[in-house]
Amino acid sequence: MKLKEATFTTEKLHMKKIFLITLLVSATLGAFAQKWVDTTYTTQLTLNIPYGSSIDFSGTTRTHLLNICIPLNDTVPPCGRPLLLAIHGGAFLAGSKDQDQIPLWVKDFAKRGYVTASINYRLGMFQTNAFVNCNISLLGSPWNCLNMQDTTEWYRGAYRGMQDSKGALRYLINNAATYKIDPKNVFLVGESAGAIIALETAYLDMPSEKYGEAGALSNALPPNSLYENQCIQTPGFATSIASMQLARPDLGSIDGTMNPTSVPYTIKGVGSFYGALFQDLFSSYSYTKAPALYMFHQPNDLVVSYDYNRVEAGVAYCATQFPFNCQYLVNRPYIYGSKGIKNMIDNLSSSGIPLPVYQFDTTANVADCAAQIANPSLGGHQVDNPALRSNRLAQFFAPFVDTTASCLPTGLLTVSQPEKGIYPNPVSDRIYIKGIQEEIKDIGILNMNGTVVFQATHLSNDHSVLLPLLSKGVYMIVIRTEENVYRYKMVKN
Numbered sequence: 001m002k003l004k005e006a007t008f009t010t011e012k013l014h015m016k017k018i019f020l021i022t023l024l025v026s027a028t029l030g031a032f033a034q035k036w037v038d039t040t041y042t043t044q045l046t047l048n049i050p051y052g053s054s055i056d057f058s059g060t061t062r063t064h065l066l067n068i069c070i071p072l073n074d075t076v077p078p079c080g081r082p083l084l085l086a087i088h089g090g091a092f093l094a095g096s097k098d099q100d101q102i103p104l105w106v107k108d109f110a111k112r113g114y115v116t117a118s119i120n121y122r123l124g125m126f127q128t129n130a131f132v133n134c135n136i137s138l139l140g141s142p143w144n145c146l147n148m149q150d151t152t153e154w155y156r157g158a159y160r161g162m163q164d165s166k167g168a169l170r171y172l173i174n175n176a177a178t179y180k181i182d183p184k185n186v187f188l189v190g191e192s193a194g195a196i197i198a199l200e201t202a203y204l205d206m207p208s209e210k211y212g213e214a215g216a217l218s219n220a221l222p223p224n225s226l227y228e229n230q231c232i233q234t235p236g237f238a239t240s241i242a243s244m245q246l247a248r249p250d251l252g253s254i255d256g257t258m259n260p261t262s263v264p265y266t267i268k269g270v271g272s273f274y275g276a277l278f279q280d281l282f283s284s285y286s287y288t289k290a291p292a293l294y295m296f297h298q299p300n301d302l303v304v305s306y307d308y309n310r311v312e313a314g315v316a317y318c319a320t321q322f323p324f325n326c327q328y329l330v331n332r333p334y335i336y337g338s339k340g341i342k343n344m345i346d347n348l349s350s351s352g353i354p355l356p357v358y359q360f361d362t363t364a365n366v367a368d369c370a371a372q373i374a375n376p377s378l379g380g381h382q383v384d385n386p387a388l389r390s391n392r393l394a395q396f397f398a399p400f401v402d403t404t405a406s407c408l409p410t411g412l413l414t415v416s417q418p419e420k421g422i423y424p425n426p427v428s429d430r431i432y433i434k435g436i437q438e439e440i441k442d443i444g445i446l447n448m449n450g451t452v453v454f455q456a457t458h459l460s461n462d463h464s465v466l467l468p469l470l471s472k473g474v475y476m477i478v479i480r481t482e483e484n485v486y487r488y489k490m491v492k493n
Contacts, residue, residue, distance in 0.1 A: 036082070036398040037391065039111035041071035051171040052258040054164060057124045057156065058238055059245030066119045066168055067097055069110040070179060079407035080182035082268075083172060084109045086118040087165060087201075089192025091303075091312075092157030093123055093145055094235060101191050101273065101383060108390045114187070115179050117172060121164035121197070124237045125153035126246075129221035134319060134326030135230075138373075141303065141315050143326060145231035149220050151333040152248075154311055155213035155278060159251055161197040162204060166451075167258025169201070173265045183265040185401050189393065192304055192381065195275025199341075202270045202291045203281035205451065207471050210254050211278065217248040255451060262476060262487075264444055264452045267291045268400045270356075271393045274304045274381055276335040282348055282355055286453040286468065293345075293356040294396045296389055297338035298365045300380035302372065307339040314380075318369035338362075359396050361389070406441070406480070422477060426491040431477070432464045438481035445490070446476040467492075 048065045056062050071081070086105045088095040096102075097118035106116045126149040136143050148154060165188075173183050190198035204210075222241050223232065231237075238244045269292040282290070299306045302314025310316070310332040319326035336344060342360050349355065367378035383389050420435035433440070443465055445454040453475070454468050470492045479486040 034395070034398065036112050036114070036401050037394045039108055041074045041111050041113060043069050043107065043110040044072055045069045045106070045110075051119070052164075052167045054122055054160070054167070054256070054258060056122045056237070057126065057153075057160070059247070060238070062122055064120050064122075064164055064168070065097070066117050066171075067106060068172075068179065069106050069116045071110055071113055071115075074113050076180050077182065077403045079184070079403065080176060080180045081113060081115045082185035082187060082401045083181045083183075084114045084116045084187045084189060085165065085169060085172070085198075086116065087121070087161070087188065087190035087194035087197050088118070089190070089194045090123070091141065091146065092125055092154070092161060092193050093231075095123070095193070096120060101386060102194075104386055104390060105189055105393075109394065112394055115172075115181050117168070119165065119168045121168075122160040123157075123235070125149070125157045126220040126248075127223040127227040127231055128330055129224055130330070131224050131226055132327065132330055133226055134324065136319065136324055136326065138315055138319055138324070141312065142230065143315070143319055143329065144227060146312055146315070146329050146332075148331045149223070150331050152213040152217060153331070154333050155211045156248070156251060158193070158196050158200060158278070159211060159214040161193070162200040162254070163252070163256030164258070165197050165201045166254075167256050169265065170259040170261045173263050174259060174261050176263065182403075182407070183263055184268075184407075185403075186265050186267045187269045187271070187397055187400075188267060189271035189273070190275060191273040191383075192275065195272040195304075196277070196335075198270050199272055199275055199277055200281070202267045203277075203285075204254055205286045205453070206284040207254060209279075209281055209284050214251045216250040219246045220248055222246065255447065262446070264446050264478065266452060268402070269294065269397045271397070272296075272338065272341075273383060273389070274298070274301050274338070275341075276304050276337045277341055277344075278333060278335055280344055282345060282353060283351070285354060286451075288354060288455050290354045290356040292396070292400050293341075293358040294361075294393050295338040295341065295358065296361045296383065296392075298363050298380040298382075298384065299339075300366050300368065300372070301337070302369060303381040305335060305337040305340075306380075307343075308334065308336050310334055314369065318373075321369065359392075361392060420486065422488050422490060425488075426493045427467065428493050430464050430466050431490070433479065434463070436479065436481065436486065438484065441480045443480075444478045445470070446478065447473070 047067050051066045053063045086102045088102050097120050102118045106118050110116045128147045132147045134143050188198040228241050271294045273296045305313050316329040372379050443456045475490045477488050477490045
């Protein structure tokens with residue numbers, strides 16, 4: 001009996017030791033939980049919030065909607081949560097905030113502690129006036145509808161989407177207090193056309209970068225009647241070709257006019273999934289530190305070229321093959337895919353330009369057109385492993401979420417002390433700070449849409465700041481000290 005009691009006592013001690021070790025391991029794993037990476041929190045999703053309106057390609061005013069998702073059981077950082085804006089693809093002709101990868105990113109990043117939002121934006125472009133017909137839908141792309149009036153339509157489609165994206169950001173920043181958003185921690189992610197829009201939202205930040213194609217052009221010709229049902233009526237762009245306005249006016253400023261704000265925000269990172277650029281957007285810049293860039297792209301992408309080629313290059317080629325025997329798609333501009341963007345950044349590495357820190361993920365997928373049609377899982381224009389790539393994106397973004405700096409001001413401070421301020425005003429190329437005795441932490445200049453166009457962290461010995469090459473106009477200058485925030489209207493000659 002005593003022997004049995006001793007054995008039982010030893011077993012209890014052994015089990016207790018295992019239990020304590022298990023607790024220790026669990027505590028250790030908890031200590032190493034990855035902030036902004038692990039999907040920890042429960043969330044609340046709100047659908048179809050109007051965030052503004054704008055005029056589409058054929059003259060119709062469109063109201064735009066967004067979905068927003070917030071964590072419910074997190075500890076909100078003192079300045080608020082980071083914001084992730086997700087932008088859908090669809091060749092600027094189709095797609096929705098509720099399709100493809102977008103709901104995954106919205107859900108996953110809210111679980112990681114972000115406020116997340118997804119948007120609809122203006123769609124539609126003018127198809128060609130010529131009779132170009134091959135009525136097939138290849139790899140999800142309606143071949144007929146991809147024959148544009150001219151190459152400018154692609155540029156204009158992207159530019160309108162960028163303006164709407166910036167308008168959505170300003171809506172969210174204006175409601176930062178409601179959603180507990182930190183304006184200095186803004187991130188973007190998009191797929192395909194949405195990735196192009198995300199890239200332009202972050203890096204097309206100087207008026208000099210505005211595409212010539214986004215200016216006023218001659219009127220479009222009426223699209224060929226071949227496209228009326230499939231490409232115009234079915235997607236809801238117009239009731240008929242006759243009802244469409246064919247003017248192609250100047251599309252306006254790079255920021256658009258939707259939801260002006262006086263609150264600065266900072267884009268910290270961009271996730272581009274099989275995205276592209278039409279031109280170099282890195283050599284001209286308004287930031288002191290470029291938004292970080294994550295790219296995923298498969299080498300056999302038939303829709304958005306991996307390196308440098310025309311839009312829809314793979315689809316256009318595949319359609320010419322048996323059994324389709326179509327002609328090539330018409331009026332397609334060249335674009336830099338993810339590999340082309342990587343090369344662009346690398347080639348500028350010795351220029352002194354503040355270039356993005358980037359990560360480029362790819363695969364060894366080389367399935368050709370026939371193989372992709374036979375087995376859609378081998379498709380190059382998609383994410384190979386959604387959960388893995390979402391986690392890779394989160395790991396890349398996490399170090400750039402800054403919760404240590406002081407909070408950006410969200411209200412306008414009226415400066416009543418006339419002895420404090422800036423001079424000269426209007427200003428040419430250098431501005432002087434007068435009468436502020438506290439130590440200045442940083443100085444920011446915002447355009448009237450609330451976008452930070454310049455930032456400095458120190459003054460010259462004469463208390464002056466040399467300004468960048470700003471366009472003529474009205475700006476807001478924000479001077480932050482430990483104790484106060486000073487804001488002044490500044491006129492640039």
